[in-house]
Amino acid sequence: MRAVVFEDFGKPLRIRDVPEPVPAHDGAFIRVEATGLCRSDWHGWMGHVPDIALPHVPGHELSGVVESVGAGVANWRPGDRITVPFICACGRCGACVRGAQQVCERQEQPGFTHWGSFAEYVAVRHADVNLVALPDSMPFATAASLGCRFATAFRAVVGQGRVRPGEWVAVHGCGGVGLSAVMIAVACGARVVAVDVSPGALELAGRLGATVCVDASAPTVSGGVAEAVREATGGGAHLSLDALGAQATCANSVASLRRQGRHVQVGLVPAGVRLPMDRVVALELEILGSHGMPAHAYPEMMALVASGVLRPELLVTTELGLDDVPAALAALGSASGTGVTGVTGPTGVTVIRPHDRVNSA
Structure with missing residues (x-):
């Protein structure tokens, strides 16, 4: 063959x-x-x-x-x-x-x-x-x-993430998994904040139904990505996914959450990633993994x-x-x-x- x-x-x-x-x-x-x-x-x-x-x-x-x-x-x-x-x-x-x-x-x-x-x-x-x-x-x-990508995103949003209608969902990284997560969360009745550095990816996320698109590379995001997400969602996302797998996206996803929010790690991250564990404890955040x-x-x-x-x-x-x-x-x-x-x-x-x-x- x-x-x-x-x-x-x-x-x-x-x-x-x-x-x-x-x-x-x-x-x-x-x-x-x-x-x-x-x-x-x-x-x-x-x-x-x-x-x-x-x-x-x-x-x-x-x-x-x-x-x-x-x-x-x-x-x-x-x-x-x-x-x-x-x-x-x-x-x-x-x-x-x-x-x-x-x-x-x-x-x-x-x-x-x-x-x-x-x-x-x-x-x-x-x-x-x-x-x-x-x-x-x-x-x-x-x-x-x-x-x-699509099945992984489906389980991350619906199964591990337990998304509910009306919730705010932040998706950090709008590649194949992230864009799938945007589509799935919107279909479940959630409001989505899509985060990426690519204008093309954000444009597609908007067409798939994202309510807010945050350009992580833009100088206007002066307070940082997490603050931009918290401001857009009125206090933070109920559910946030790192669909890329990097120090910045993982930490931003956790920091984007409101009290008792849920972070789902989808993208594989390198060893030694640091998380704001003080925030995890103080806000009673959930940290979840999702694997296919x-x-x-x-x-x-x-x-x-x-x-x-x-x-x-x-x-x-x-x-x-x-x-x-x-x-x-x-x-x-x-x-x-x-x-x-x-x-x-x-x-x-x-x-x-x-x-x-x-x-x-």
């Missing part, structure tokens, strides 16, 4: 012919129709993610069609349209038994623990636990954005997408062909695009074939 491969961290990525993956007894062999291009893929390529064995095929946000299944798979058949959470669970450990597959003790992640979806095919183990059915009406490009969403929790989100209440397709601002991935992935180290970049799979989203290129849209 054709795939994007790197043989050393940070070295050139190439399109190569490599052996097809072999599905496990309880696994599925999937034809990739679309896959997302995420900054996490760049971190893996740069060697920032432990335990990646070389050579490696990245890619972890995917949708496609089941080609074949192992003898131990009960619920899936060839031809089924599917997507997959970026955290694939074992289904048997203590966390999985509790329904918390997103923190599975033996979790696997396509594109990190094994070869991923920047390829014509990908293999997923424990198919009965990890595959999610797609309605025929959902385009593969839309579905590919669900497995990581298990396959069994998808139906609620999928129903809202099917009904049109949530429209993740609006976040897909660019489509690329597989041949364009090496350059696009490398570029993530120097610039961050607006919205979600969708990489059309080998058979394409709109009748795209393996050798075709898709121009940016």
